[in-house]
Amino acid sequence: YNTIRFDDEFTRNLLYRTLHDPYEREWSNGNSRWDIVDLARAVYAFKPSVMSWPTDDEGKVSFRLEKLAEANNLPKVRAHDALSDVETTIALARLIRERAPELFHLHFSLRLKNNVLPLFNLHTQAPLFHVSSLYGVDRACTAPVIPLAVHPTQSNVVIVFDLSADPTPLLNLRPDEIADRVFRAEKGQRLPLTTIYANRSPVLLTPEQSKAFGVERLGLGFDRNQANANWKALRAAAQDVARKVQEVYATNDMAFSNSDPELCLYGGFVSKDDKQRFYQLHKMSPEELSKAEFDFDNPNYNELLFRHRARNWPETLNEEEQLRWSAYVSDRLTTGGPMDGRTLDHFDKLIQDVRANPNLASDPMIDDLEAWAQERRSQFVLPNARHPSP
Structure with missing residues (x-):
C-alpha cells in the first residue's frame, strides 16, 4: 500500500549494508x-464519489x-500481518480499477520513470497537478506545481x-537563505520547494x-488566478x-557527502565489477x-564488509580488527555518530523516566534493559559504567 517510501527504504538499506545490489530486485526479470x-x-x-472516505479522530x-x-x-487488515496487508491492498486496487479506471491506469503507467520524466518540460515549465501527502x-x-530544474546530483x-504559494522569497533570497527556509524552517515558515522522484x-x-x-x-484549496500569476513570475x-x-539541493547533498559509509546508499550505483565481487564474497x-x-x-564497501563480518562473525576478527570494532561501537554508543544521535546516556535517561512511573518501576524488563546497558559499557570498555538498580 505504501511500500515505496517505507518498506522499500528498509529493504534497500539492508541490502546495501549487507553488500547486495539494493536495486536489482526492482527491475530484473521484468520487475517494477x-x-x-x-x-x-x-x-x-x-x-471522490466512487468510494467511502473514513475520518480520523480530528474529523x-x-x-x-x-x-x-x-x-x-x-x-479486514489484521494487525502485524503482512499477508493481510497484501490481500487488502489488492482488494483496494481492484475496487479503484473498477470504479475509477482512468486514474488507475494513469497511475499504473507512472510506475515507470520513462513515463514520468517526459511530463516535466523544463523549457515551457508547463504546470502539473501533483498529488501527495x-x-x-x-x-x-493536491497542488499545482511548476518544474524548476533537475536535481543537481540525481x-x-x-x-x-x-x-x-507566494514565490517572492524564492525570487529574492540567496541560495543559503532559501536552504534555511526549505530544510530548517519551523512549521508554517517553510518554502514549498520540494522534489519529485520519477x-x-x-x-x-x-x-x-x-x-x-x-x-x-473540485475545491483544491488554491486561487487559480493567483497560481497563474505566480507561474508567470517564476517563468520570467x-x-x-x-x-x-x-x-x-547541491549544498544539502554535500552535508551528507562525507557521512558514514552506511548512509551512502544513494551515493551511486553498484559497478559491474563490484557486483561480481558481491556474488563472490557471499559464496565464502x-x-x-x-x-x-x-x-x-x-x-565504502571495504568498511561495509568489515562491519558485516564484525556483526555476524565476530569470532573471525583478528586482534587488530577487534580493537577497531570496539572503538567503532564505543564511539557509536557514546557520541551517537552520524546515523543516530542516541547514546547510552540517552538510554539511561529513558530508563529513569520509565522508573518514575509507579506502574512500570518494578517491571523486571526494566532491570533486564539496565543490565543490557551495563553489559555494553563493560564489553566495550566505556567510562562511567553503571550497575543496574536493585
Whole structure:
C-alpha cells in the first residue's frame, strides 16, 4: 500500500549494508515497483464519489489502509500481518480499477520513470497537478506545481514549487537563505520547494488530464488566478531560479557527502565489477571471508564488509580488527555518530523516566534493559559504567 517510501527504504538499506545490489530486485526479470497510497489520494481528489472516505479522530479524511478497508467493505487488515496487508491492498486496487479506471491506469503507467520524466518540460515549465501527502487533506492532497530544474546530483529527481504559494522569497533570497527556509524552517515558515522522484510512482496530471477529470469543479484549496500569476513570475526568472534551487539541493547533498559509509546508499550505483565481487564474497565461509581481500571500486564497501563480518562473525576478527570494532561501537554508543544521535546516556535517561512511573518501576524488563546497558559499557570498555538498580 505504501511500500515505496517505507518498506522499500528498509529493504534497500539492508541490502546495501549487507553488500547486495539494493536495486536489482526492482527491475530484473521484468520487475517494477508500485504502491497505491497516492492513487487513493488521487481518487479522493478527482473522483471522490466512487468510494467511502473514513475520518480520523480530528474529523479529517484518513488514508490508513485499515480504515479504507472498513469503510468500503474490503477484507479486514489484521494487525502485524503482512499477508493481510497484501490481500487488502489488492482488494483496494481492484475496487479503484473498477470504479475509477482512468486514474488507475494513469497511475499504473507512472510506475515507470520513462513515463514520468517526459511530463516535466523544463523549457515551457508547463504546470502539473501533483498529488501527495505534502499538501494536506484540506487541499485534497493536491497542488499545482511548476518544474524548476533537475536535481543537481540525481537525474531522476525534479525540483518543483507549489504555485499556490507566494514565490517572492524564492525570487529574492540567496541560495543559503532559501536552504534555511526549505530544510530548517519551523512549521508554517517553510518554502514549498520540494522534489519529485520519477522512480517513486508519483501521481502527476497535466492540465489537459485534470480538465478531463473535471478539476474545475473540485475545491483544491488554491486561487487559480493567483497560481497563474505566480507561474508567470517564476517563468520570467526561470534561469536564475533554476540556478539557485540547484545550488540549494547541491549544498544539502554535500552535508551528507562525507557521512558514514552506511548512509551512502544513494551515493551511486553498484559497478559491474563490484557486483561480481558481491556474488563472490557471499559464496565464502566466514573463515574464508576473513582472509579474502577485495579491491572494490567503491571504497565504502571495504568498511561495509568489515562491519558485516564484525556483526555476524565476530569470532573471525583478528586482534587488530577487534580493537577497531570496539572503538567503532564505543564511539557509536557514546557520541551517537552520524546515523543516530542516541547514546547510552540517552538510554539511561529513558530508563529513569520509565522508573518514575509507579506502574512500570518494578517491571523486571526494566532491570533486564539496565543490565543490557551495563553489559555494553563493560564489553566495550566505556567510562562511567553503571550497575543496574536493585
